[in-house]
Amino acid sequence: MGIVSPGFTGRRGGGTDLPPGQYLTHEFPVLSAGPTPHILTDHWEFTVTTETGEKYKWDWAALTALPAEEITKDIHCVTRWSKLQTTWKGVSLDTLLADVETGADFAMAHSYGGYTTNLPLEDLLDGQSWIAYEYDGEPLHAEHGGPARLLVPHLYFWKSAKWVRGLVLSDSEDLGFWETAGYHEYGDPWKEQRYAGD
């Protein structure tokens, strides 16, 4: 190709350190299980519902008033592409959940359009996940999950729910959209947990 891609060359000795079964792409493929919702930020809302039914809500102004972080992470899609050094801006779930009183172990992410995905709550904490609203220095486009998506880059990217609208916390693990149809309940790309039973 002859094109030096910053963030790829010179790191990890040429990018051979991908999770098993993944290939490198410089594109940003758009995967979607349905029509793209177009949510105006005026109407956007993010709700955390605890296991006791208590609700915590943020509108767009409240979200963007919180301290934001610049995030640079590799992402890995279960359809086998990986993209290195993607750059995002968003609010850490540590920040959003700081004042949420919960003893729950699990979270279900819910999206505009009806998509769901399940995660252990601990995978959303300790600097591992964000509500991201910028990608590559631009407002996050709707096709990539804007106005805001969940970003959990250490798991397969189906866990990073586009168009996220809330989290429902619970003591028991329910399964989300892909997890009820044969995909792995956890989805660690380094353990190649693509499908149920992997």
Next chain:
Amino acid sequence: MSDYLDGNAAAGALSELFAVDLTAAIAQCNGCGQTTVFAESRLYVDAPGMIARCAGCDTVLLRVVTTPTNTYLDLRGLTYLRVPNS
């Protein structure tokens, strides 16, 4: 005598059903009740599986996920599929 049959008894009927062209079947959406030929549903394939949605209300009618060892078929969004007897 029990008043039901072993699930294996459905095998013949199911193999008959899936031997036909399902896209020509009449499908009723469990969300809005719209009843149309399945081919008129909206199919999403740029995804980790294949998803068909109702053209009327976007309810997921069918999901198919193929893993290396199994195929998952979810038809919860369909009230029924109607195929003519051949």
